[in-house]
Amino acid sequence: MKQSVAFLIIAVFATSAVIVPLAVFFILDKDPGLEDGLLFGVTYGQDTVEGAKILIDRVYTYTNIFIVDSSDVSNNKTKLDSVCNYAAEKNLSFIVYFFSLFAYDWQREWVVTANQTWGEKFLGVYLRDEPGGRQIELAETVPNASSYGEAAESYVRTVSSTPSMVFLKNNSIPVVTSDFALYWFDYKAGFDVIFAQLGWNNSRIQEIGLCRGAATAHGKDWGSIITWTYQQPPYLENGPKIYKDMATAYKAGAKYILLFNYPQFPENNQYGILEDGHFLAMEQFWNYAKTHPRDLTKTEGEVALVLPKDYGWGMRRPNDSIWGLWPTDNDSALIWQNLNAFTEKYGLKLDIVYDDEKVFTKDYSEQYLWNQTINYESWQ
Numbered sequence: 001m002k003q004s005v006a007f008l009i010i011a012v013f014a015t016s017a018v019i020v021p022l023a024v025f026f027i028l029d030k031d032p033g034l035e036d037g038l039l040f041g042v043t044y045g046q047d048t049v050e051g052a053k054i055l056i057d058r059v060y061t062y063t064n065i066f067i068v069d070s071s072d073v074s075n076n077k078t079k080l081d082s083v084c085n086y087a088a089e090k091n092l093s094f095i096v097y098f099f100s101l102f103a104y105d106w107q108r109e110w111v112v113t114a115n116q117t118w119g120e121k122f123l124g125v126y127l128r129d130e131p132g133g134r135q136i137e138l139a140e141t142v143p144n145a146s147s148y149g150e151a152a153e154s155y156v157r158t159v160s161s162t163p164s165m166v167f168l169k170n171n172s173i174p175v176v177t178s179d180f181a182l183y184w185f186d187y188k189a190g191f192d193v194i195f196a197q198l199g200w201n202n203s204r205i206q207e208i209g210l211c212r213g214a215a216t217a218h219g220k221d222w223g224s225i226i227t228w229t230y231q232q233p234p235y236l237e238n239g240p241k242i243y244k245d246m247a248t249a250y251k252a253g254a255k256y257i258l259l260f261n262y263p264q265f266p267e268n269n270q271y272g273i274l275e276d277g278h279f280l281a282m283e284q285f286w287n288y289a290k291t292h293p294r295d296l297t298k299t300e301g302e303v304a305l306v307l308p309k310d311y312g313w314g315m316r317r318p319n320d321s322i323w324g325l326w327p328t329d330n331d332s333a334l335i336w337q338n339l340n341a342f343t344e345k346y347g348l349k350l351d352i353v354y355d356d357e358k359v360f361t362k363d364y365s366e367q368y369l370w371n372q373t374i375n376y377e378s379w380q
Helices: 002-016 022-027 049-062 077-089 105-121 131-138 148-160 163-170 183-188 204-218 239-252 276-291 332-349
Strands: 039-044 065-068 093-098 122-127 175-179 193-198 221-226 256-259 303-307 350-354 366-369
Touching: 039 049, 039 276, 049 065, 049 077, 049 276, 065 077, 065 256, 077 093, 077 105, 093 105, 105 122, 122 163, 131 175, 131 183, 148 163, 148 183, 163 175, 175 183, 183 193, 183 204, 193 204, 193 239, 193 256, 204 221, 204 239, 204 332, 204 350, 221 239, 239 256, 239 276, 239 332, 256 276, 303 332, 332 350
Parallel strands: 039 065, 039 256, 065 093, 093 122, 122 175, 175 193, 193 221, 221 256, 303 350, 303 366
Antiparallel strands: none
């Protein structure tokens, strides 16, 4: 089966090469995405330097970024320096995860001097993880509030004022994280890049629309991280489905496209949870990106669905919580109906934004308020 898939893709590339404009071939020997800044790679969630090097050796010829997503590494300076040195030697840019920069005194000096040490290879700090999702599921940041507006204000104020966030912003170090909810409020709180999680059974169109819409409104970058679909092995979808998610994010204009690699339980696989089919999909995507510039294939956000101000609804399902504090309200059913209708009609052309006059929102060809009366029958 793997041979058949590989042959099919090679055959498609060979056929398309006949009709691709000659200008495309001038970028064949360059890293993919150089023309528009695409960064493509994997995360490393295991705990040894040797494991990181093994993974880098497997992927460095068809990736250009490595995410050190391991507290065991980022809390040990010797380990961290070794992994970052090795990634840089393999011509990979990298981002380092820290839960806090105040666990050890050396961490703050390390991030400040990282640019001097590795230059442009160091792209920033991955700070904590899923702040919006943790609020929706655990009410972790804002345990109580009297209104949606109070919850929004408290969330943004609390996240933006954490010592680690303040330190990074004061030192002009890019701050990134991944999330599955509240992207808009993450950007307001100071994150420079959010990786929208594509996994489980969530709508790729909706997650991209929410994250890209928020990033566009705030003048920031965005990306996608392909994460678990299962709570047990194999965790990730198979190679062809992973490839489809990568291609979807690429078409939608993601600056970062990452594959999450974190085994929850001890595994015998030296590559974490990544298997041959995943590596094949990554290499095929790398080759696709090299031969298909996004100025020819990119789908921009052209239509905006505007949600109510401060409406921090998880939006993963009809009964998802609002700010992790309230159940769905009288507006939720209509918003859910419109979300589904708009994602089906407009696909990757849809951005989902908020009615927030303090944040710039670009001019869209069409803008629809969440409660606007729409004749869906005319769309047929």
